[in-house]
Amino acid sequence: xxxxxxxxxxxxxxxxxxxxxxxxxxxxxxxxxxxxxxxxxxxxxxxxxxxxxxxxxxxxxxxxxxxxxxxxxxxxxxxxxxxxxxxxxxxxxxxxxxxxxxxxxxxxxxxxxxxxxxxxxxxxxxxxxxxxxxxxxxxxxxxxxxxxxxxxxxxxxxxxxxxxxxxxxxxxxxxxxxxxxxxxxxxxxxxxxxxxxxxxxxxxxxxxxxxxxxxxxxxx
Amino acid sequence: xxxxxxxxxxxxxxxxxxxxxxxxxxxxxxxxxxxxxxxxxxxxxxxxxxxxxxxxxxxxxxxxxxxxxxxxxxxxxxxxxxxxxxxxxxxxxxxxxxxxxxxxxxxxxxxxxxxxxxxxxxxxxxxxxxxxxxxxxxxxxxxxxxxxxxxxxxxxxxxxxxxxxxxxxxxxxxxxxxxxxxxxxxxxxxxxxxxxxxxxxxxxxxxxxxxxxxxxxxxxxxxxxxxxxxxxxxxxxxxxxxxxxxxxxxxxxxxxxxxxxxxxxxxxxxxxxxxxxxxxxxxxxxxxxxxxxxxxxxxxxxxxxxxxxxxxxxxxxxxxxxxxxxxxxxxxxxxxxxxxxxxxxxxxxxxxxxxxxxxxxxx
Numbered sequence: 001x002x003x004x005x006x007x008x009x010x011x012x013x014x015x016x017x018x019x020x021x022x023x024x025x026x027x028x029x030x031x032x033x034x035x036x037x038x039x040x041x042x043x044x045x046x047x048x049x050x051x052x053x054x055x056x057x058x059x060x061x062x063x064x065x066x067x068x069x070x071x072x073x074x075x076x077x078x079x080x081x082x083x084x085x086x087x088x089x090x091x092x093x094x095x096x097x098x099x100x101x102x103x104x105x106x107x108x109x110x111x112x113x114x115x116x117x118x119x120x121x122x123x124x125x126x127x128x129x130x131x132x133x134x135x136x137x138x139x140x141x142x143x144x145x146x147x148x149x150x151x152x153x154x155x156x157x158x159x160x161x162x163x164x165x166x167x168x169x170x171x172x173x174x175x176x177x178x179x180x181x182x183x184x185x186x187x188x189x190x191x192x193x194x195x196x197x198x199x200x201x202x203x204x205x206x207x208x209x210x211x212x213x214x215x216x217x218x219x220x
Numbered sequence: 221x222x223x224x225x226x227x228x229x230x231x232x233x234x235x236x237x238x239x240x241x242x243x244x245x246x247x248x249x250x251x252x253x254x255x256x257x258x259x260x261x262x263x264x265x266x267x268x269x270x271x272x273x274x275x276x277x278x279x280x281x282x283x284x285x286x287x288x289x290x291x292x293x294x295x296x297x298x299x300x301x302x303x304x305x306x307x308x309x310x311x312x313x314x315x316x317x318x319x320x321x322x323x324x325x326x327x328x329x330x331x332x333x334x335x336x337x338x339x340x341x342x343x344x345x346x347x348x349x350x351x352x353x354x355x356x357x358x359x360x361x362x363x364x365x366x367x368x369x370x371x372x373x374x375x376x377x378x379x380x381x382x383x384x385x386x387x388x389x390x391x392x393x394x395x396x397x398x399x400x401x402x403x404x405x406x407x408x409x410x411x412x413x414x415x416x417x418x419x420x421x422x423x424x425x426x427x428x429x430x431x432x433x434x435x436x437x438x439x440x441x442x443x444x445x446x447x448x449x450x451x452x453x454x455x456x457x458x459x460x461x462x463x464x465x466x467x468x469x470x471x472x473x474x475x476x477x478x479x480x481x482x483x484x485x486x487x488x489x490x491x492x493x494x495x496x497x498x499x500x501x502x503x504x505x506x507x508x509x510x511x512x513x514x515x516x517x518x519x520x521x522x523x524x525x526x527x528x529x530x531x532x533x534x535x536x537x538x539x540x541x542x543x544x545x546x547x548x549x550x551x552x553x554x555x556x557x558x559x560x561x562x563x564x565x566x567x568x569x570x571x572x573x574x575x576x577x578x579x580x581x582x583x
Contacts, residue, residue, distance in 0.1 A: 006241040020436060021333075021336060022333055022336045022340060023331055023332060023333070024247060024248050024249040024329070024330055024331060024332075024333045025249055025250070025329045025330065026249040026250050026251070026329050027329075029249050036554055043431070044430070044431060047431045047433075047434055048430045049462075050430055050433070050434050050460075051430030051433055051460035052425075052460075054430075054433060054437075054455075054458075054460040055459070055460055055461070056293075057455060057456075057459075058456060058459040058460075061456055068478070069478065094391025101439075101577075117422060117462065119467070122466070122470075123464065123465070123467065124465035124466075124497065126467075126469055126470050127466055127492065129496055130492060130495060130496055133495045133496055133499040133500075134495060135497060137495060137498075137499055137520060137523045137524050138523075140322030140502075140524070141519075141522075141523040148572075159223050179375035190515055193515055193530060193531040193532075194520070194531070195533075195558060195561055196516065196530075196531045196532030196533040196554075196558060197515075197532055199514040199554045199557050199561075200400075200404070200513070200530060200531065200532035200534065200536065200554060201351070201400045201513075201535065202343065202346055202347070202557075203350050203535060203550045203553060203554050204400055204403065204404055204407075204535045204550075205400065206347055206350055206351070206550075207292065207354075207547065207550050208403065209561070211545060212354060212546050212547060212550070213407060213538065213539075213550075215406065215409075215410040215411070215439065215440075215538050215542075215566050216403055216410075216435060216439065217408050217439075217442070
């Protein structure tokens with residue numbers, strides 16, 4: 001029963017999730033929307049509690065065992081509690097104040113202010129690293145070690161040159177050729193991969209619905 | 221014809237819209253009526269006005285004022301079962317002319333969207349092919365499955381981690397459980413966890429989604445039990461980090477540089493953080509096995525990782541690793557389905573080419 005009940009639930013909800021694609025009737029669409037918007041959000045909210053529990057457990061274990069760099073775990077735990085308290089009781093921003101005073105003079109530390117001034121710049125910093133990683137990855141990819149890498153190098157060279165005015169100046173049809181590489185061989189390969197992906201999704205969905213694939217249950 | 225339109229016609233500076241008709245929008249969930257008309261060929265035309273009237277009402281209600289190029293309007297505010305008629309007024313700067321009212325139309329909801337028939341037929345045909353090979357796999361336990369080098373390398377990569385006494389890092393993507401790629405990744409995680417449990421290699425599974433974390437934790441726990449090592453499982457193996465994309469990338473990079481895993485698995489759905497993680501992993505000298513169905517991230521993985529499961533291979537991985545005959549049947553079915561699709565494309569291309577040939581006139 002412990003195995004059959006989840007399988008039955010998956011079969012029923014899986015079929016129900018597929019039906020609204022074929023049945024446009026508002027009665028079914030309304031139920032589908034409720035399940036997607038409300039039920040799933042409630043489940044997600046519960047799982048978030050488990051997630052926070054996991055963070056605390058992970059870092060308290062580190063602190064308790066004094067593993068390497070355990071001091072940083074204190075920063076995570078303290079930050080988590082401080083931001084939770086500010087977020088829950090300090091209001092969203094100056095126009096939506098909470099029950100806790102979250103400003104000192106003109107300096108505001110509402111949750112929105114903290115998010116915009118700490119999280120967003122930090123995320124932008126990580127994102128900007130991508131430019132440097134792209135350069136190092138491109139260097140590795142464009143070394144003409146074998147035939148495939150050489151073709152890649154040639155295609156990339158034509159595309160880059162075809163995208164700038166210099167390319168047209170050197171050889172007039174180059175931008176058109178670069179466009180052709182993108183829209184014909186590149187698109188053909190992408191569509192081929194997409195066919196495989198869609199078939200893979202169909203096969204995986206079928207196997208899960210029929211209970212053949214049970215890896216998500218933690219194994220056979 | 222209304223009194224207003226009669227007056228306008230008497231003044232006579234613009235022709236009314238022609239062939240005005242109204243009908244239920246097909247294949248929808250109800251509540252919509254489509255009004256169509258032909259525009260008068262008059263350069264002075266500036267736009268239209270669409271009016272609606274219920275059967276029992278005397279007044280006309282203005283719905284919208286579409287531009288001069290419009291020839292259709294969908295009334296999304298109709299109530300199912302109520303009879304409506306419509307009138308379209310052509311307008312210029314100095315005059316306007318109303319059409320004759322349409323016949324009464326009724327909005328209704330449909331129980332089947334006929335536009336989805338090709339998708340339904342395709343799904344049924346491909347499902348039958350898959351089910352046929354799955355059932356064949358029950359009888360024939362020695363189905364030939366093509367080799368997937370990325371998956372052949374899993375044992376070798378885990379063995380390397382064991383020999384080096386370093387952990388294995390498994391990132392199940394950065395998407396939610398609603399993504400099939402995440403489910404495929406979790407299926408692979410089960411097989412990888414069984415092997416790490418068997419080899420006694422430490423496993424690290426950071427998560428960005430709380431639901432994925434919960435499922436991943438159960439999968440790893442079950443895998444350790446199946447491998448006969450329930451004692452080796454600790455809740456610390458699988459943990460939630462953050463749902464912020466780049467904060468998660470920073471955390472994974474931190475794990476890669478501090479813990480120095482010998483093997484990194486980056487399997488599932490990834491976005492812009494893919495290259496940040498893969499390049500950091502490459503810089504630490506780890507063997508990296510990646511897999512995703514995000515076509516835009518595939519080139520980054522191919523460049524920065526040792527092995528990459530491209531698209532469908534991600535979905536075949538769990539079956540390939542477990543070698544379970546029923547699951548392997550699915551891979552075989554996928555391959556035959558692909559052959560069928562290629563055949564249909566070739567046939568369609570030939571027919572399209574033939575359709576343009578003059579010889580068809582004589583057939």
